[in-house]
Amino acid sequence: NAGVMQNPRHLVRRRGQEARLRCSPVKGHSHVYWYRQLPEEGLKFMVYLQKENIIDESGMPKERFSAEFPKEGPSILRIQQVVRGDSAAYFCASSQHLRVDQPQHFGDGTRLSIL
Amino acid sequence: DQQVKQNSPSLSVQEGRISILNCDYTNSMFDYFLWYKKYPAEGPTFLISISSIKDKNEDGRFTVFLNKSAKHLSLHIVPSQPGDSAVYFCAASGFNAGNMLTFGGGTRLMVKP
Numbered sequence: 001n002a003g004v005m006q007n008p009r010h011l012v013r014r015r016g017q018e019a020r021l022r023c024s025p026v027k028g029h030s031h032v033y034w035y036r037q038l039p040e041e042g043l044k045f046m047v048y049l050q051k052e053n054i055i056d057e058s059g060m061p062k063e064r065f066s067a068e069f070p071k072e073g074p075s076i077l078r079i080q081q082v083v084r085g086d087s088a089a090y091f092c093a094s095s096q097h098l099r100v101d102q103p104q105h106f107g108d109g110t111r112l113s114i115l
Numbered sequence: 116d117q118q119v120k121q122n123s124p125s126l127s128v129q130e131g132r133i134s135i136l137n138c139d140y141t142n143s144m145f146d147y148f149l150w151y152k153k154y155p156a157e158g159p160t161f162l163i164s165i166s167s168i169k170d171k172n173e174d175g176r177f178t179v180f181l182n183k184s185a186k187h188l189s190l191h192i193v194p195s196q197p198g199d200s201a202v203y204f205c206a207a208s209g210f211n212a213g214n215m216l217t218f219g220g221g222t223r224l225m226v227k228p
Binding site for chain 2: 056103109
């Protein structure tokens with residue numbers, strides 16, 4: 001009965017490097033959402049994906065950030081050329097159906113620190 | 116332009132008493148509201164939700180009230196227990212507002228033994 005699995009739990013990168021965050025949704029869930037939480041703030045929506053498709057990326061910065069959810073394997077959030085402001089906790093959530101009354105299940109997040 | 120606001124960053128309550136956490140929203144397209152509980156270094160855990168067609172939903176010690184005209188909802192925890200100490204996030208969604216969740220900034224609840 002595995003929930004949403006995110007790895008790594010902690011990731012340290014130097015400015016200019018790339019960060020790759022992985023998310024395996026609950027088994028059977030085909031909808032994946034990424035959120036970012038800056039210190040002392042709430043979670044902010046970044047992107048919503050279904051298998052092989054980006055449905056809504058309205059919350060994602062236009063540059064350096066990309067996301068994918070391939071047919072096989074986990075969803076990946078990729079941040080290129082990281083900057084100090086990218087330091088945050090990144091949470092992935094999944095749901096089985098596209099229905100507002102289906103609560104999203106969250107992983108424990110990846111804490112990204114930029115040196 | 117925060118669409119969901121939790122104006123109290125923290126709340127301290129004695130064990131056994133009632134905890135009331137408040138949340139306000141501005142977007143009238145929201146029609147579903149959720150409360151999540153979050154412990155440090157963990158992800159948010161779903162607690163309770165309410166549809167905009169209702170004004171109250173109860174689950175054990177947790178009750179959520181929705182006042183649509185005031186665009187306000189609250190979470191009541193009775194009786195409060197030390198294990199309830201966590202950060203509570205109010206979130207809103209709606210089919211016409213995008214299915215993503217819009218979160219408030221959170222309220223840190225401390226229940227003292």
